[in-house]
Amino acid sequence: MKMMNAIPARNEKGFTLIELVMVIVILGILAAFALPRFADLGTDAKSATRAGILGAMKSASSIAHSKCLADNACNTSASTIETAALDGADVDMIYGYPDATDSGIIAAAQIDTALSDGGTSGAGETLTVTIDKDSTCTVTYQSPSAATGAPKFGGATKGCP
Numbered sequence: 206m207k208m209m210n211a212i213p214a215r216n217e218k219g220f221t222l223i224e225l226v227m228v229i230v231i232l233g234i235l236a237a238f239a240l241p242r243f244a245d246l247g248t249d250a251k252s253a254t255r256a257g258i259l260g261a262m263k264s265a266s267s268i269a270h271s272k273c274l275a276d277n278a279c280n281t282s283a284s285t286i287e288t289a290a291l292d293g294a295d296v297d298m299i300y301g302y303p304d305a306t307d308s309g310i311i312a313a314a315q316i317d318t319a320l321s322d323g324g325t326s327g328a329g330e331t332l333t334v335t336i337d338k339d340s341t342c343t344v345t346y347q348s349p350s351a352a353t354g355a356p357k358f359g360g361a362t363k364g365c366p
Contacts, residue, residue, distance in 0.1 A: 251342050251365035258316060258334055259344050259358060265291075265314035266302055266346075266356050273301040282352040284328055297326065302356050305332040305348040310356075333360070340364030 269291055273279035279289055281301030288295045296313045297304040303313045306324040310332060324332030329350030336342040342365035347357040 251336050254336050255365050261314040269303045269313045270301050300349040300352050302349050305330040310346045
């Protein structure tokens with residue numbers, strides 16, 4: 206008699222359809238909130254690239270100027286192009302700082318010449334490095350215009366917030 210009144214025990218394994226649907230709904234909601242956070246990584250990359258290039262140009266300019274000051278053959282008051290060996294590369298110098306050309310600041314900072322507009326050699330000239338050819342995100346380097354001057358750095362940040 207005991208056997209007839211006993212409810213047989215069920216051994217359930219796996220998930221029910223309702224549980225699976227709820228997990229999918231929750232993952233969908235999380236994805237909807239997380240996706241916009243990671244969708245626009247391009248502007249962050251451009252901003253970081255611009256900051257890196259600007260830092261490289263400032264550091265290279267200071268290092269090249271220090272090398273020129275330490276080298277007896279380098280004339281910091283020369284308005285004509287001189288060369289200084291910096292890390293195995295010849296760098297064009299003007300007034301003791303790298304010139305605003307590919308063979309000047311671009312060579313000193315070891316930046317890809319494809320990003321540069323080539324610049325113009327001479328005192329007070331400006332070179333522009335464009336982060337993205339379709340963007341207005343740029344870095345500019347202006348060589349010193351006098352023996353007592355220093356280079357100027359700038360650029361546009363419109364395309365790279």
